[in-house]
Amino acid sequence: MTGIRRAALIASALALTLVLPALAQETPSDFARLEATQNAANAKPGPRTVPGRAIPVPPTASAELQAIIAAPYRVPNWNADPKSPAEWKELIGRLAAIGATNQKGVREKLGVTLETSTIAGVTVYTLTPKDIPPANLNRLLFHVHGGGYVYNPGEAGTGEATAMAAYGGFKVISIDYRMPPDFPYPAAMDDVMAVWKEVVKMHDPRSMAIFGSSTGGGMTLAMILRARQEGLPLPAAIAPGTPWSDLTETGDTYKTNEWVDNVLVSWHGYLGRAAALYANGHDLKDPQLSPIYGDFSGFPPTILTSGTRDLFLSLTVLTHRKLRRAGVEASLQVFEGASHAQYYIDPFTPESKEAFGEIASFFDKHLGK
Amino acid sequence: MTGIRRAALIASALALTLVLPALAQETPSDFARLEATQNAANAKPGPRTVPGRAIPVPPTASAELQAIIAAPYRVPNWNADPKSPAEWKELIGRLAAIGATNQKGVREKLGVTLETSTIAGVTVYTLTPKDIPPANLNRLLFHVHGGGYVYNPGEAGTGEATAMAAYGGFKVISIDYRMPPDFPYPAAMDDVMAVWKEVVKMHDPRSMAIFGSSTGGGMTLAMILRARQEGLPLPAAIAPGTPWSDLTETGDTYKTNEWVDNVLVSWHGYLGRAAALYANGHDLKDPQLSPIYGDFSGFPPTILTSGTRDLFLSLTVLTHRKLRRAGVEASLQVFEGASHAQYYIDPFTPESKEAFGEIASFFDKHLGK
Numbered sequence: 163m164t165g166i167r168r169a170a171l172i173a174s175a176l177a178l179t180l181v182l183p184a185l186a187q188e189t190p191s192d193f194a195r196l197e198a199t200q201n202a203a204n205a206k207p208g209p210r211t212v213p214g215r216a217i218p219v220p221p222t223a224s225a226e227l228q229a230i231i232a233a234p235y236r237v238p239n240w241n242a243d244p245k246s247p248a249e250w251k252e253l254i255g256r257l258a259a260i261g262a263t264n265q266k267g268v269r270e271k272l273g274v275t276l277e278t279s280t281i282a283g284v285t286v287y288t289l290t291p292k293d294i295p296p297a298n299l300n301r302l303l304f305h306v307h308g309g310g311y312v313y314n315p316g317e318a319g320t321g322e323a324t325a326m327a328a329y330g331g332f333k334v335i336s337i338d339y340r341m342p343p344d345f346p347y348p349a350a351m352d353d354v355m356a357v358w359k360e361v362v363k364m365h366d367p368r369s370m371a372i373f374g375s376s377t378g379g380g381m382t383l384a385m386i387l388r389a390r391q392e393g394l395p396l397p398a399a400i401a402p403g404t405p406w407s408d409l410t411e412t413g414d415t416y417k418t419n420e421w422v423d424n425v426l427v428s429w430h431g432y433l434g435r436a437a438a439l440y441a442n443g444h445d446l447k448d449p450q451l452s453p454i455y456g457d458f459s460g461f462p463p464t465i466l467t468s469g470t471r472d473l474f475l476s477l478t479v480l481t482h483r484k485l486r487r488a489g490v491e492a493s494l495q496v497f498e499g500a501s502h503a504q505y506y507i508d509p510f511t512p513e514s515k516e517a518f519g520e521i522a523s524f525f526d527k528h529l530g531k
Numbered sequence: 532m533t534g535i536r537r538a539a540l541i542a543s544a545l546a547l548t549l550v551l552p553a554l555a556q557e558t559p560s561d562f563a564r565l566e567a568t569q570n571a572a573n574a575k576p577g578p579r580t581v582p583g584r585a586i587p588v589p590p591t592a593s594a595e596l597q598a599i600i601a602a603p604y605r606v607p608n609w610n611a612d613p614k615s616p617a618e619w620k621e622l623i624g625r626l627a628a629i630g631a632t633n634q635k636g637v638r639e640k641l642g643v644t645l646e647t648s649t650i651a652g653v654t655v656y657t658l659t660p661k662d663i664p665p666a667n668l669n670r671l672l673f674h675v676h677g678g679g680y681v682y683n684p685g686e687a688g689t690g691e692a693t694a695m696a697a698y699g700g701f702k703v704i705s706i707d708y709r710m711p712p713d714f715p716y717p718a719a720m721d722d723v724m725a726v727w728k729e730v731v732k733m734h735d736p737r738s739m740a741i742f743g744s745s746t747g748g749g750m751t752l753a754m755i756l757r758a759r760q761e762g763l764p765l766p767a768a769i770a771p772g773t774p775w776s777d778l779t780e781t782g783d784t785y786k787t788n789e790w791v792d793n794v795l796v797s798w799h800g801y802l803g804r805a806a807a808l809y810a811n812g813h814d815l816k817d818p819q820l821s822p823i824y825g826d827f828s829g830f831p832p833t834i835l836t837s838g839t840r841d842l843f844l845s846l847t848v849l850t851h852r853k854l855r856r857a858g859v860e861a862s863l864q865v866f867e868g869a870s871h872a873q874y875y876i877d878p879f880t881p882e883s884k885e886a887f888g889e890i891a892s893f894f895d896k897h898l899g900k
Contacts, residue, residue: 222849
């Protein structure tokens with residue numbers, strides 16, 4: 163970095179520190195000054211110049227979600243930079259232990275039980291709610307957890323499955339697929355496909371749906387591509403939430419929501435590193451890694467979920483549009499103020515209940531009984 | 532403004548000028564520095580601190596839309612600040628003359644004809660496409676134009692109606708309702724309701740839909756509330772695009788997309804002034820001015836459209852969620868990189884054709900023949 167650029171960055175940091183309280187309580191004449199600066203900076207076609215700002219917590223989200231929106235950046239998750247497989251495993255294990263403990267509490271509060279079994283050699287958790295309505299007795303949901311292909315092994319990955327079981331009244335199986343650093347692509351996809359292949363022998367796939375958010379959303383889409391390719395039956399519906407449907411740095415909200423999303427924060431955090439670790443040299447644009455490059459025609463009815471502050475809002479809407487252009491019934495829900503996956507990270511917000519309620523009613527419409 | 536705040540703003544403007552080229556070609560060590568600054572600035576719960584940035588034009592939009600995304604801020608529209616009714620009228624008239632000329636060219640390109648008539652004393656334009664498919668012969672669409680209750684009188688307001696006629700193959704009537712400064716609330720609503728009351732005597736409302744974007748979207752929602760209240764028939768479907776459903780400064784994307792949206796740019800431009808001019812002392816939260824405060828139960832099936840850079844993305848998703856919570860069939864489409872109403876401002880982008888195609892197929896599903 164040159165001396166000038168270093169000086170500029172320091173000046174910027176100082177200026178931000180000084181100016182933000184002023185902007186927060188801006189007067190008309192402050193605004194006029196900013197307006198003039200901004201009009202001048204954006205007077206020619208090209209990239210958009212945007213000033214540093216303090217963005218308030220929106221009162222339009224529920225009080226519960228407001229607390230989550232107000233939270234600091236998710237350190238160390240978002241910017242993890244382990245230097246070796248051992249360091250990755252230490253971090254992953256430490257976070258997963260916390261996650262597993264949290265999930266135990268969540269299950270107790272929501273009246274959901276967890277059983278562990280093995281299908282096709284893969285660990286599978288079955289989440290069962292206290293009450294299953296008659297319409298759902300023969301239905302089974304297949305959950306693929308998120309976590310950037312590195313986080314959430316074991317019970318830490320079952321949160322979304324628990325919420326879906328509780329709020330939708332479904333029996334859910336959640337797949338503990340293998341992950342890097344020990345098992346890069348295609349281990350994760352091989353595991354979920356092996357389980358799918360077994361499960362559809364026992365359950366009518368027309369009474370099943372596949373769902374999962376973030377990495378789990380990308381894998382859900384990749385599963386449909388691969389099932390179609392391998393001549394396996396498809397589920398009656400899918401719910402890829404805020405799907406990591408493209409492992410390359412693609413999508414406008416990677417820039418517009420950079421530093422705004424407090425979960426993923428920036429592509430230049432762990433995301434890019436996790437993508438490389440998972441791909442392990444494979445082409446990132448292979449539709450099995452980045453399903454948005456695949457052919458979506460013939461996909462089952464799909465419901466997608468995101469938030470206005472989500473770094474993956476673009477991935478979600480690009481996936482939605484591509485599904486629609488392929489003639490697929492595809493529904494989109496976007497939650498006010500929510501960063502990446504914040505519609506389910508805390509299952510106790512009204513927005514989480516609403517998001518899972520929408521998915522449940524979409525499944526109810528499309529799944530056989 | 533205190534001397535310290537003035538100095539801070541000047542320092543900020545200087546720093547932005549210096550730092551943006553550096554950010555645009557950032558190196559890993561630049562990022563590490565920014566990461567540390569940002570983590571520190573967001574280490575405690577509260578508002579989100581976001582740095583100044585240059586946001587590139589997203590290659591994920593079509594080439595045609597990219598040119599529109601790259602455009603400078605829409606001056607003088609976004610920050611107009613007329614000091615008198617005469618100044619308002621001069622600006623409105625000047626922009627409307629340009630708009631009317633543009634629309635003539637658009638109609639010629641799209642093979643749509645315009646006829647002018649009067650219904651219930653209100654000027655109404657009828658837009659007729661070259662070909663009307665048999666299924667649409669007895670269908671009629673009712674268009675309410677946008678423009679912040681001040682812009683787009685006369686033929687300038689017919690662009691969206693023309694695109695819908697051309698891409699959907701529908702006959703469309705577009706209402707030239709009265710506006711401020713001469714005619715504040717409730718003149719605009721009185722006019723569209725007077726026309727609606729007459730039109731439903733001649734056409735079966737079950738074969739009709741109401742649509743319009745921005746102010747036209749807000750008015751579409753307010754029309755349903757008022758029609759229900761007055762015991763008038765409702766249309767079979769509505770398409771409020773990026774609706775100005777709340778005239779107060781409400782919604783997270785007013786902040787997250789401030790200075791990002793190149794159409795509306797900021798609430799503190801003309802928007803707030805137009806809201807005050809229209810309301811003319813009425814409560815901005817009256818559901819006839821801000822329909823989001825109304826009861827949406829029993830609304831017709833609704834399709835909403837917005838973009839990821841839209842200052843009204845929050846208004847759109849808040850309206851969508853409220854409709855869904857009221858049990859209304861409501862569909863949401865969001866376009867990558869699009870600022871406010873950019874899915875229709877230029878009818879020749881692939882995104883515009885796609886947006887109107889979606890609305891047309893939604894109408895086809897819900898309108899009687």
